[in-house]
Structures are given as C-alpha cells and as structure tokens.
Amino acid sequence: MSTPAHRVTPGRVLRSEWHKLWTLRSTWITLLTASALTLGIGLLMGATYTTGGGDGDVDTVLLVLIGIQFAQIALAVLGILVTAGEYSTGMIRASLTAVPRRLPVLWSKAAVFGAVTFTLTLVTAFVTFLTAQLFLSGTDQAASLGDPDVVRALTGSAAALTLLGLIALGLGALLRSVPGTVGAFVGGVMILPEVLAMLPYDIVGDAVEYFPSKSVEALVSAQAVPGAASPGAALLALVLWAAASLTAAALLLKRRDV
Amino acid sequence: MTRSVRPFQKESGSLTAFPYVSRKAMPASGSWSAASLSSFALAHSSARTGRITQSIRRYSPVPAPEPSDFGVVPGYYSPRPAPAHGRTMRLRPLRSVEFMTRPKGIEAVGLTKRYGDRTVVDNLTFTVRPGAVTGFLGPNGAGKSTTLRMLLGLDAPTRGHATVGGRAYAAHTAPLHEVGALLEARSVHPGRTAHHHLMALAHTHGIPRSRVTHVLGLAGLTDVAHRRVKGFSLGMGQRVGIAAALLGDPATVVLDEPVNGLDPEGVLWIRTLLKSLAAEGRTVLVSSHLMSEMALTADHLVVIGRGRLLADTTVADFVRDSAQGVVKVVTPEAGLLSELLTAPGVDITSPAPGTLEVRGTDGEHIGRTAAAHSIPLFELAPRTASLEQAFMDLTRDAVEYQATPLEGAAA
Numbered sequence: 001m002s003t004p005a006h007r008v009t010p011g012r013v014l015r016s017e018w019h020k021l022w023t024l025r026s027t028w029i030t031l032l033t034a035s036a037l038t039l040g041i042g043l044l045m046g047a048t049y050t051t052g053g054g055d056g057d058v059d060t061v062l063l064v065l066i067g068i069q070f071a072q073i074a075l076a077v078l079g080i081l082v083t084a085g086e087y088s089t090g091m092i093r094a095s096l097t098a099v100p101r102r103l104p105v106l107w108s109k110a111a112v113f114g115a116v117t118f119t120l121t122l123v124t125a126f127v128t129f130l131t132a133q134l135f136l137s138g139t140d141q142a143a144s145l146g147d148p149d150v151v152r153a154l155t156g157s158a159a160a161l162t163l164l165g166l167i168a169l170g171l172g173a174l175l176r177s178v179p180g181t182v183g184a185f186v187g188g189v190m191i192l193p194e195v196l197a198m199l200p201y202d203i204v205g206d207a208v209e210y211f212p213s214k215s216v217e218a219l220v221s222a223q224a225v226p227g228a229a230s231p232g233a234a235l236l237a238l239v240l241w242a243a244a245s246l247t248a249a250a251l252l253l254k255r256r257d258v
Numbered sequence: 259m260t261r262s263v264r265p266f267q268k269e270s271g272s273l274t275a276f277p278y279v280s281r282k283a284m285p286a287s288g289s290w291s292a293a294s295l296s297s298f299a300l301a302h303s304s305a306r307t308g309r310i311t312q313s314i315r316r317y318s319p320v321p322a323p324e325p326s327d328f329g330v331v332p333g334y335y336s337p338r339p340a341p342a343h344g345r346t347m348r349l350r351p352l353r354s355v356e357f358m359t360r361p362k363g364i365e366a367v368g369l370t371k372r373y374g375d376r377t378v379v380d381n382l383t384f385t386v387r388p389g390a391v392t393g394f395l396g397p398n399g400a401g402k403s404t405t406l407r408m409l410l411g412l413d414a415p416t417r418g419h420a421t422v423g424g425r426a427y428a429a430h431t432a433p434l435h436e437v438g439a440l441l442e443a444r445s446v447h448p449g450r451t452a453h454h455h456l457m458a459l460a461h462t463h464g465i466p467r468s469r470v471t472h473v474l475g476l477a478g479l480t481d482v483a484h485r486r487v488k489g490f491s492l493g494m495g496q497r498v499g500i501a502a503a504l505l506g507d508p509a510t511v512v513l514d515e516p517v518n519g520l521d522p523e524g525v526l527w528i529r530t531l532l533k534s535l536a537a538e539g540r541t542v543l544v545s546s547h548l549m550s551e552m553a554l555t556a557d558h559l560v561v562i563g564r565g566r567l568l569a570d571t572t573v574a575d576f577v578r579d580s581a582q583g584v585v586k587v588v589t590p591e592a593g594l595l596s597e598l599l600t601a602p603g604v605d606i607t608s609p610a611p612g613t614l615e616v617r618g619t620d621g622e623h624i625g626r627t628a629a630a631h632s633i634p635l636f637e638l639a640p641r642t643a644s645l646e647q648a649f650m651d652l653t654r655d656a657v658e659y660q661a662t663p664l665e666g667a668a669a
Contacts, residue, residue, distance in 0.1 A: 006434075006465050006506070007431040008431060008432060008433070008462050009464070012462050013461075013462050015461045016458050016459070016462040019458045020458045023450050024447065024449045086447070089446070089448060089449075090442060090445045091445060091455075092445075093441050094445040094459060094502060096411075096412060097410055097412065097434075097437075097441070098433065098459045099462055100410070100411045100427055100428035101428060255414075257407070258412040258413065
C-alpha cells in the first residue's frame with residue numbers, strides 16, 4: 001500500500017517547531033528583552049560618551065554592543081525554554097510521540113532557534129551601532145560601517161549570541177530542567193571562565209580564551225584584543241562548543257527514556 | 259485466583275467482522291467518480307444509523323460540525339460524507355482506505371522494564387485486537403503507564419518488544435495515524451492554547467487546520483480552543499489530550515486513565531466514544547484502576563499487578579467467574595463441616611471461630627451437606643462478589659501501595 005499522505009517529514013517537523021516557538025509568550029518576552037537591552041544600553045553608552053572619559057581604549061563595536069552581556073542571558077533562557085521547557089511541562093511526550101525518531105525534533109529546534117536568534121541579533125546589532133553612532137560622531141569613538149572589521153564584528157556578535165544560545169539549548173536538552181539549566185549555564189558558561197582565569201597558570205589562561213564567554217568578546221571586537229583568540233579561532237571555538245552541546249544532547253535524547 | 263493467559267492468536271478472517279472492511283471494495287485513491295462516492299456514501303450512511311451513532315449525538319457535549327465540514331480537502335478525500343439523515347459527532351476519517359486493510363492491533367512480547375533492581379514490568383505478553391475496547395487494569399503502581407510508554411517508544415524495554423500495527427511504533431512513517439495516545443494528562447505546554455498545541459502536533463504530519471478544529475469540537479473544546487491550557491481544569495486538560503489522540507485518525511487509540519478528572523457527562527462521553535471507535539474497527543486500549551468503569555466500557559480485559567500479567571480475559575468471563583462469590587457459613591461444627599466440604603476447587607477459610615468462608619461451591623451444596631450430617635447452621639449467606647471485589651481479590655497480592663489501618667482505629 002502507498003504511504004499515507006500525512007507522514008512525518010523533516011520539513012514538517014521544522015514547521016511544527018516554528019509554530020511551537022511563536023505560540024508561547026516567553027519567546028516574545030525573551031527576544032524583545034534581548035533586543036531592548038542591546039539597543040537601550042547601546043544608546044545609553046553613545047549618549048553619555050565623552051572623549052577622554054577613560055573609555056577611549058575600548059573597542060568601538062564592543063562599546064556600543066556592551067548590552068549583549070545582558071542580552072545573552074535572555075537568549076540563553078529562550079534556548080533553555082525551547083528544550084528543557086518541554087520536559088518541565090510534559091510537552092516532550094507529545095512531541096516525541098508525534099516524531100518518535102526523536103532527533104529531527106532536536107535538529108529542528110536548534111535550526112528554528114538559530115535562525116530566529118541570528119536574524120534578530122544581526123538586525124539589532126546594526127541598528128544599535130548606527131543609532132549609537134549618531135551620538136558618537138565627533139568623539140574618538142566615531143566609526144562607520146565602512147571602517148575595517150566593523151561589519152565583521154557586528155555580524156560576529158550575532159553569530160556569537162546565536163551559538164551561545166545553541167549551547168544553552170543543548171544543555172537544556174541534556175539537563176531537562178529549566179532552573180537547573182539556567183544555573184548550569186550562568187555558573188558553567190559565564191562565571192567559571194572568570195574564576196579559572198584567575199588561576200596563576202598560563203595554560204589555563206590560554207585555554208580560557210577559547211571558552212564561550214571569552215570567544216564572544218573576541219568575536220564582537222573590531223580591533224584585535226591583545227592576548228585573546230583571533231576572530232576566526234573564536235568563531236571556530238564557539239561552533240565546536242555548540243556542536244559538542246548539541247551532540248551530547250542528541251546522543252542522550254536517542255538513548256534515554258522520556 | 260489465576261486465569262489462563264491467552265496466547266497471541268492470529269485471526270486471519272477477523273477483519274471481515276468489522277464494518278469498514280467494505281472499504282476494500284472501494285476504488286484506488288485518486289480515481290473517485292461522483293457515482294462511486296455517492297453509492298459508497300449511501301451504503302455507509304445506512305450502515306451507521308446504529309445505536310452508538312445516535313447515542314453520541316444525544317450525549318455529545320458540543321454542537322455537531324456543519325455538514326459542509328465533510329467537504330473534500332485537497333490531497334485526500336473523506337470516504338464518509340455527511341449522512342443525509344442528520345449530523346453526527348463521529349470522528350471523521352482523515353485519510354484513505356489503507357489503514358483499515360493493514361495489520362492492526364497491539365502485541366507485547368515478553369515486555370520487561372527494570373529500574374535498577376526494581377522490576378516495574380515483568381515479562382508481559384499480551385495482545386490487543388482491533389474492533390473491541392480492551393481495558394488495561396491494575397492497581398496503582400502496577401506498571402500500566404510504563405507499559406503504555408514502552409508501546410509508544412518513549413521508554414525502551416529492558417527486554418522484550420512491542421508492536422503496534424505490526425511494527426515498532428517508531429518505525430511508522432506516520433505515527434499519529436497509527437496510534438493516538440493520551441498519556442499522563444499533562445503532556446501539554448500550559449502556556450500554549452489548545453488550538454496551538456494541536457496545530458504544533460498537526461504540523462509534524464501535515465494535518466490541516468480543519469482537522470484540528472474538528473477534533474477540538476469533538477472534545478467539546480470549541481469555546482476554549484484559543485485559551486491557554488494553563489487555566490484549564492483537570493477534566494478540560496484531559497479533553498485536550500483526547501483531542502490530540504484523535505488528531506491523526508488513528509487505527510489504534512491508547513488512553514491512559516482517560517476518565518480521570520472528567521465530570522459525569524465527560525465520563526459518559528468517553529464511554530460512548532471508545533465504543534464507537536472500536537465499532538469502527540479501531541484498536542482501543544484504555545488503562546484504568548477502576549474495574550467498575552471498565553465493566554461498562556470494555557469488551558476485553560488485560561489485568562496486571564506488580565508488572566505481571568494476572569488475567570487476559572473477556573469482561574463476560576470475568577463477570578461470570580467473579581459471580582461465583584463466597585458463601586459465609588456460621589456453624590458450631592465448623593471443623594467437621596470444613597472437612598466434609600473439602601474437595602478440589604473448593605477453598606475454605608475461617609475468618610473467626612465458628613465462621614467459614616467457602617469459595618468454589620454454592621449455598622445449596624453446603625446446606626445439603628450440613629443437613630445430611632445433621633450439622634446445625636446458624637447462618638448460610640451467599641455473597642456475590644462485586645466486580646470491584648473480584649478485581650481486588652485478583653490483585654490483592656499485587657498491590658504496590660496497600661493502605662494499613664490506622665493505629666488505634668481498631669481500639
């Protein structure tokens with residue numbers, strides 16, 4: 001007999017995850033929070049900046065995008081809600097009954113979250129940079145999109161936030177608890193590297209530069225940060241972190257009971 | 259009290275027992291002519307004016323859908339157009355003939371699940387056949403939910419395997435068409451509306467929006483479809499789960515404790531729904547810890563306790579067996595009477611001095627035996643066990659969480 005017309009296809013699982021993402025208020029809240037924090041803090045930095053105020057050595061893109069320090073938490077929470085949120089609510093049983101092969105659900109979640117987050121953070125980065133520069137013209141932080149590496153750093157910020165969010169999404173699928181994963185993310189991804197960097201061992205210091213939070217910094221700077229990884233290496237490091245997180249999540253998703 | 263475990267039986271001709279086998283005779287999909295469609299509709303509408311359809315109409319908690327809802331949706335057709343005599347709340351089919359001709363039913367073979375050294379499901383073998391409602395009974399903690407989760411591929415069995423429709427659940431290309439399942443009541447994100455919850459599931463199979471509206475209406479949720487599930491009562495949450503189970507027009511329906519939290523009207527609705535689903539030739543497996551509920555709904559029973567199969571029988575057999583009951587006898591010569599009554603299949607206990615409880619024989623035999631030996635009887639009271647009592651007798655040794663009397667309550 002022919003296969004039924006209504007069967008599961010990867011495109012349909014993607015469509016389902018897209019639908020799931022946009023039908024929860026938490027998605028809108030976290031995305032708007034992330035955008036508002038980036039833009040608001042960027043404008044504040046631009047409006048209050050004075051030449052010679054002691055921030056002249058700060059990278060121009062990093063200065064206006066300093067808000068992503070906070071935005072990344074909102075985006076990580078969204079990534080965690082996408083996966084761990086389904087376990088907390090029991091929705092995962094419905095999801096995996098509809099798609100019992102399981103892995104397409106994880107890949108679709110990652111793809112939908114990645115696409116949405118990258119688009120939003122990219123637009124936010126450019127808008128923040130351009131509006132902040134309205135205030136910064138005439139100061140020593142005046143810059144334009146034509147300046148070397150500015151577009152690269154702005155695009156890098158979107159890539160960095162997206163990959164950071166994907167790490168959180170994978171962690172959420174691993175730990176299957178929203179509060180637990182938020183704690184693990186803040187502790188393990190944001191605080192741990194700072195603690196490790198204080199250790200008096202060079203090798204630890206070098207390794208920490210490739211940890212997610214440090215890689216984000218290197219990616220968002222237009223000028224090379226002394227001692228930090230190159231933008232290319234930082235991007236690669238983040239991609240590997242995200243890949244590791246998602247791979248571990250996939251392996252356990254396939255094996256574990258729901 | 260043990261019952262024979264029925265082995266898996268292949269019933270080659272069993273499909274002909276179901277009303278929808280006539281679909282076999284329908285032309286291959288895509289070649290529908292107006293004439294064949296209408297003649298088919300005629301045949302079916304006359305076949306469906308049965309009692310069940312009428313009772314669904316009567317007890318249905320929601321208004322029936324407009325007949326225009328039965329129209330052809332691109333990509334497939336509705337083989338059961340609206341009957342001319344009126345509206346029904348029958349679950350409309352979503353797809354074509356083929357699922358009725360495929361092998362169906364549930365088969366569990368040596369299903370075992372261990373968590374550490376705790377065996378939750380122990381070498382469970384049973385078959386659930388299409389066309390009947392099968393009650394899956396057991397006390398709390400008997401392993402019912404774990405078994406159902408293994409059927410649906412959510413939990414991996416430690417040993418053994420289970421097939422649904424002839425294949426492992428995960429091997430189906432359209433699992434929601436194969437099995438519609440209600441697991442624990444809350445398998446829903448509370449922040450989503452009922453409509454969006456069902457849409458999210460529907461998208462995975464390319465099921466259209468009209469179908470979501472249809473099953474929401476069937477479950478009586480039309481008015482609250484666009485409210486977030488967060489505010490739903492237990493019973494409404496249960497209805498969302500049942501709507502989701504019916505979404506894919508499944509050949510097999512698996513419901514875990516569906517009447518939990520439902521009001522009397524909802525309970526009645528579930529009973530009628532389950533019977534009509536079975537009458538359509540679907541496989542229906544319903545778990546419950548309430549024997550009385552199952553006696554009203556189910557045709558067949560699979561009873562488990564502590565993860566083991568205790569009985570695989572029909573409800574009729576179960577009722578007949580349990581009707582034998584117990585005869586209470588009060589006599590000063592309990593010891594003598596007990597000796598006289600002892601025979602194969604007769605079970606005698608003495609709950610108090612001078613009192614006997616006799617199983618396996620009837621009051622007449624006891625009375626005549628006593629008379630023949632001039633034993634005075636102060637009391638001869640046959641007590642017919644209720645179904646609930648029979649179920650409790652069957653599962654007594656297998657109850658995981660037994661209530662103990664309160665200290666002092668006896669004093």
